[in-house]
Amino acid sequence: MKRKIVIIGSGFSSLSAACYLAQENNEVHVYEKNSTLGGRARQLKKEGFTFDMGPSWYWMPDVFESFYNDFGKKTSDLYELDRLDPGYQVVFGENESIAIGDSLEKIYAVFEHEEVGSSTKLKRFMASAKENYTIAIQDLVYRPGLSPLELVTPVTIRKINYFLSNIKKDVYKEFKSPKLRQILQFPVLFLGAKPANTPSFYNFMNWADFGLGTWHPKNGMYRIVEGMVGIAESLGVVFHTDASVSKIEVDASGKAKGILVNGSFVAADVVLSGADYHHTETLLEPKHRAYSEAYWDKKVFAPSSLLFYIGLDKKVKNVFHHNLFFDVDFDTHAQAIYDHPAWPENPLFYANFPSTSDPSMAPEGKEACFLLIPIAPDLEDTPELRAHYYDLVLTRLEKLTQQELKSHVLFKESFCVNDFIEDYNSYKGNAYGMANTLLQTAFLRPKLKSKKVKDLYFTGQLTVPGPGVPPALISGKLVAELIHKKT
Secondary structure (H helix, E strand, C coil), rough: CCCCEEEEECCHHHHHHHHHHHCCCCCEEEEEECCCCCHHHEEEEEEEEEECCCCCCEHHHHHHHHHHHCCCCCCCCCEEEEEECCCCEEEEEECCCEECCCCCCHHHHHHHHHCCCHHHHHHHHHHHHHHHHHHHHHHHHHCCCCCCCHHCCCCHHHHHHHCCCCCCHHHHCCCCHHHHHHHHHHHHHHHHCCHHHHEHHHHHHHHHHCCCEEECCCCCHHHHHHHHHHHHHHCCEEEEEECCEEEEECCCEEEEEEEEEEEEEEECCCEEEEEHHHHHHHHHHHHHHHCCCHHHHHHCCCCCEEEEEEEEEECCCCCCCCEEEECCCEEEEEEHHHHCCCCCCCEEEECCCCCCCCHHHCCCCEEEEEEEEEEECCCCCCCCHHHHHHHHHHHHHHHHHCCCCHEEEEEEEEHHHHHHHHHHHHHHHCCEEECHHHHHHHHHHHCCCCCEEECCCECCCCCCCCCCCCHHHHHHHHEEEHHHHHH
8 A cells, every 4th residue: 555654854864764665655744844855964166175074984795785785786887986095094102103904914913013913813803893893783773672582583692792891891802902992892883872881782883994994985985975866756755945844743643744834734644753862752642752851851862973074275284084093091082072971182083184085075285174073962163162172173284184274274164062052953953863872772762653643753863773874774774664564
């Protein structure tokens, strides 16, 4: 039976769900409050420069390939994908950095050079990470989070110890070099929690990093959005931009019957939201909300970010496509995010120079620079604070890369807590959703299906499987399967 399904938001999870639902011969309409599609994966274009405003790391290429295969496509049909070498570099000080190459052999050699004997330990660590990645992909992440029994398989039972320890403990036990410890803990930051609060099982992110590599779609991450929109439109999905949803209507029987868009009612058989989960529930009357304000307030959320998009009139030396600046204490900054939320005195930061490997991202002879400082959500956000951290980080960037940059800035744009709230209705201005801690994993996350309203569903980084672009693609598939099975 053909049903009309309306989807709120056009981020990766919404686009994924739209494709799967349209493939099942449903009438699918996507409503996006902003003027362009893609949610947090929008693009900024200015004076010949191109910036991915949100996600900039392309990991887990197998998940993308699997998604495209479901629609008779492959990645190369949609965009050109290059493996970066190095995938990224980590800067620890002036003339002090480690580059992560595009093969395990290169990475083993770098580790051994830093700490004698560490390559052997890394090989064991990676064997475990690879095995856990296989288990995660084959047995766990494609489960809808309906029951704790989803986690109980003959394979996962043997891995119970990996849920009782944590990433930091495992890394510190095996590796002595502070630099190697930071590199091995870095990937789990994509899950939104401190390594000390992330179960050991999530070392599969190290396989996603070292084993599967870091990639870049030519012309930027927005090519993924364009590719998914193309698939969706070929299946009949209709997109509506500048379409702000103000209410989800529920009938007397407790069934979702449609949405209010720009003040007009749009009827639907099923309502699916890929927008912020907390915000979506505020579109319902209080009696129809499954989770209280107290519930949301006590959850551990992934960080927010202060972002700068900078156009430079010269090429930058001593940098690669992805650069992590870990020249200050890792744990002190983490405490400012998770333990005692405050603006960090000396933040770690990330610098992305996509035009170093993709000339299309900046005019010839110039450089596109994207800076990110992870911060706690719900912090005060003022022009004065943004200006202070811009100067602080750019000064450090100049010192660590040994060049003058400030006088070469053609323009800069910033994005922070207030913008995440305004543009994405993000709870407390978080950037990455809800963290994947032990008590916020799988069935312990907010549900894909509303517990109080019939035919109301959710998808995205606040539900299963969690934060990140590949999990968002999976989330869309999971919720589409639930909707399909329901009918």
